[in-house]
């Protein structure tokens with residue numbers, strides 16, 4: 001047992017160190033900044049490719065519009081998907097997301113080929129640290145990628161914490177429920193106009209594909225709560241997503257803030273892939289999606305989520321957990 005504990009500690013210790021490089025070592029292409037407007041220091045353009053969500057590019061310089069960021073992929077690469085990540089305080093400053101931009105590719109930084117043209121895309125949410133993915137209309141093999149941001153949602157200030165380029169497309173992983181904490185059935189109020197009925201709120205509800213059904217548990221003796229999902233075959237994942245419950249706005253403080261993600265191929269030996277402590281990104285809103293990149297990746301069939309702490313109290317609820325490769 002002791003050796004097992006030490007092994008887990010070492011895995012956790014090294015996975016903590018590896019957070020930044022492994023974010024870049026996912027399917028994202030490692031890029032460096034060629035040029036872009038803005039201050040050089042804390043909120044300069046280089047912050048969009050430093051691999052850290054916590055740092056951002058933020059500029060408000062109308063005379064420099066459109067804001068042009070040029071990234072160097074190091075060698076020619078074919079981008080099939082790209083991600084724009086909102087800033088650390090976009091939920092407080094709700095007009096800074098881009099709504100019109102163009103992506104171009106080049107191999108000499110002089111002749112540019114348009115790959116994507118977004119004229120009025122308002123899909124980026126006013127939430128902190130949210131990655132929004134887009135598929136360019138055209139593809140080709142280019143070393144340099146250029147973003148021209150023409151307009152933001154309001155005013156002239158733009159902010160982005162990261163820009164990711166991908167040479168593989170992210171696809172959802174089909175999962176089935178294996179096991180989890182709680183039985184989760186409860187009687188509905190008998191005065192409901194539908195009459196008395198049983199509402200299922202067991203752990204299997206996070207993998208039924210519906211946002212209106214949820215896992216809801218308040219059993220302090222069973223903490224930390226866990227759920228295990230089966231990907232069917234060994235599958236590396238680049239992202240996992242949590243979806244808040246259908247009534248989280250009315251019943252706040254049920255979101256997880258401290259959790260661990262592990263992978264296994266035998267459901268006995270688990271490798272820690274991600275560890276979040278006091279992460280308050282999930283907001284008290286209904287059926288909201290939150291995306292996380294695991295610090296480590298590996299080819300595992302089973303994925304286990306341990307929920308160690310909630311915003312407050314001991315009740316946890318989530319409507320879905322989804323995996324992406």
Ligand SMILES: [Ca+2]
Nearest residue numbers: 205210213319
């Ligand atoms: Ca569900």
